[in-house]
Amino acid sequence: MPAIILENANKSYGAGSPNAVSNLDLEIANGEFMCLLGPSGCGKTTTLRMIAGLENLSGGEIRIGERVVDSISKGLFVGPEKRELGLVFQSYALWPHLTIERNTDFGLRLRKVPKAEREALVTRVMKALDIEKYRGRYPSQLSGGQQQRVALARMLVVNPGVLLLDEPLSNLDARLRLEMRAELKRIHAEFGTTIVFVTHDQWEAMTLATTIAVMNEGTLQQMGTPNDIYDRPANRFVAEFVGSPPINIFEIGDASHDVVGRHAVTFLTARLGPDADIGSLGLRPETIQIAGSADAVPGGSFADEAVVTGILPTGGSWIVELTSGGKKTFATANEAPRQKVGDTVWFHVRPAALHVFSRDGQRLERADDVLAQAAVQ
């Protein structure tokens, strides 16, 4: 049974302004770790807040489990206090006037849980999150990472069926963020909660999620496993948003300079027919190989001659900037490149590594099979 269903959900903040969320269909399965990923202003936080009941819909319906919680056609709206969810805010939103213990047992007290049981629950969650020693302190006396744990504990203690997290790691420093990521994964396993997580950080999404939903301008772009999203982006937006350094895009114009593009188009039109509707090609930097000369290029690859115009070490790996025909292409290498800036080289890719997009930016599925076969040949 799916934990949460959004059906044709819409949200607008008044006529005139563009929809914050439009026609969103989303199914979140029980026990899933779902990540809503997208640039700021893409509607991911609005979506989360609609699930929580902190925003109401402008159209469509939301169901949690069996229960309709928000529906315009049914004239129904269930307030956030009755949805039995947990929500961790980006700002943590701890109550500054209450101690850590009172922050944590707030929900239990509201539910009139007997004292002994309450203390047992609080202690268990506090121990699990390693914040028991701060019991008597106030939020302002805690560091960001500790506050974060309290915010989590406060929600976990009432054992919500679904835990919503709104960019919870964005205010932490890099090391703490790594620790908390592992922590979240552990909590997901230990408490078995369905988690919906909002982030603009692709690495966070990749490392944590079982399913990623990529959003842009209020609409769902693609939903799939992290590998799906990275390896088979459904459109140009997903391809360009996910991946760092970003994917290289070769526009297929009439006056295309780049040889790789022309090669690939010739190759594809020969197999797909002249009306193949190829708009652009995408090449992930790590799939690009560099060879010193044309002879070193393996057969069956698409290749082009280029000048090395920059080598940027990033610690353990290198980004190589290649220029050919005025166009810049970025490749990554895990070993120090033997070339120097100014050298002429050949860069090449295997056909299977190519992402082909139609003129309106959608992934050209037909091309995938053709390219996969090319690799076999």
Added chain:
Amino acid sequence: MTTGNAVAPRRESGRQVARANAIPSPAWTCRLRYRLRVALREPTTIIGLFAALLFAYLIVVPVVSILRDAVTVQFGDERRTAAEVGSLTTYYLSRAFTSPVAANLFWQPLRNTLMVAAGAIGIAVVVGTAIAWLICRTDMFARQWFATALIVPYMLPAWTFALAWTTLFKNRTVGGQAGWMESLGFSPPDWLAYGQVPITLILALHYAPFVILLFGSALRRFDSQLEDSARVLGAGRGAIALKIILPLMRPALMSAVVLIFAKCLGEFGVAYVLGLPVKYDVLATSLYRSIGSRQTGVAGVIAGAIMLIGIITILIDAYLVREAQRFVTVGGKGAMNRPARLGIWRWPATGFAAGVYAASVGVPLLTLFLSTVMRVPADFSWSNFTLDYWIGWNLPTVAMRTGILLSPDLWQAAFNTLWIVGLASTCSGLLGIITGYVVVRTPVRPLAAVLRQVTFMPYLVPGIAFAAAYLSLFAVPRGPIPALYGTSLILILALIADQMPYASRAGISAMMQLGRDPEEAAQVVGAGWLARMRLVVVPIQKGSLMTGILLPFISGIKGLSLFVMLAVPSTDVLTTFSMRLVDYHYTQAANAVVLIIAAIAYFGTLAAQKLTKTNLAEGLGS
């Protein structure tokens, strides 16, 4: 296999049907029902509606009422206007603007108001900018001390200084105890003792702190990298001051100017004390006279004119603020404060600041104090000093036969002040927080806008005009409401309305600062509206609530213009009590009461600052 095949399409089609029902946008009745449900799910909107109704009654209705008085025939004027009571007339407009008495009623007071305001602004700006610069950007001695000390004039009621002035410069034009100058054998001419010159000077000294605070804080935030860039390019100090600093400071300065103008417009006490003896009227006193002589229609016209000028001023201010955003000079690390070296000018500069302090705080307060412990003015022999005016009894006077501290009238007035102003401030503080809550939280945006605008309205209306409006509305029974004039209720209601702009501002900004998160977090873990109020919002906002009550309380204690219109002897508060004493020429007693008020206002402000850790600049204008 077959059943599976048969079931699948049906399920598919069933799903399709459901979707087909969901997709066409629901009927508007559905939408309305949904929206109502969302809006009324929590009491916020209902409370907001009640608050809006209350404010409409407390604020909008009085203003409309006095404006209507200006154009309808008033009781007793039927013969003069040759029309029935209540019918429309231009009689009052023409009487105030074009009749032979118009010069006395309106034009001369308007000219006087503008002259006084212009003079006060000029002096305040010159003195204030100089002081602000000395405090913020130089190595003058005792800068920290001056930074606080020179703000003190603003904490005291303006007419404290008017009374000090009369104590010093009063001449034979007016009866009663002679002024010090007169007693020392020098008879001050009328122009020095009363009217434009002293009013202008006193208002200038009273409002100079505006310039010091606003200009000073702009100077402090000034990014000195901008200055350094000019210096690197070879600009001298004069060129930098003229071409870089001054243009960037213009918005802050203009803002202070507009604020002072708006305050001068409604200033009553100073003009009343110093203008009356030589019939020097400003708009506020002219309005007071019209009310006093029962010319309600003309009062309506003058009040309307004051409001109009007030509104225009505020609009100009709003425009300037928008302009000011074009140059944001808040620098990150650039805002280092590198004081200019004054060199040999260090002592003269300190002397100047000390002089301003002496003129605006030291001399007036000392004069007032000395006048209450001396039998005969300006006689410094030991036998002339007495505490009789404070704590004496069986004094050989016609009335006021006890010292002021032993007079039951004082304690009655003090008691009235405390409970009337206290109750009103508590109400407006609470209403302010409620307004803030509704404005920030209600899903019904138009309601938020209405509340914001309506609570701000009294700001556009100087207190004296507002009091006139209350008088016009509540002097007679209307509908179910009995005549309120003479009761303390009218004072409380008028005070609440008058304080709403600050109270609602404070409430809105407090709620904005709190943000939604803490409350939403409580909502998510299952707290309903009441639980959230009780456990989260009110405990967190305790501090702002205190400020929201204390600051209006202090400004209410020293406020005069509202009370002077609406109070009667049985509802005397300290300010009107001291005015009555001034009218009866009990100089010592009046001065003593004013000193008491000044002390309460000053220590109250300090306490409020300590307690709430707020800066005076924030309470500016209240």
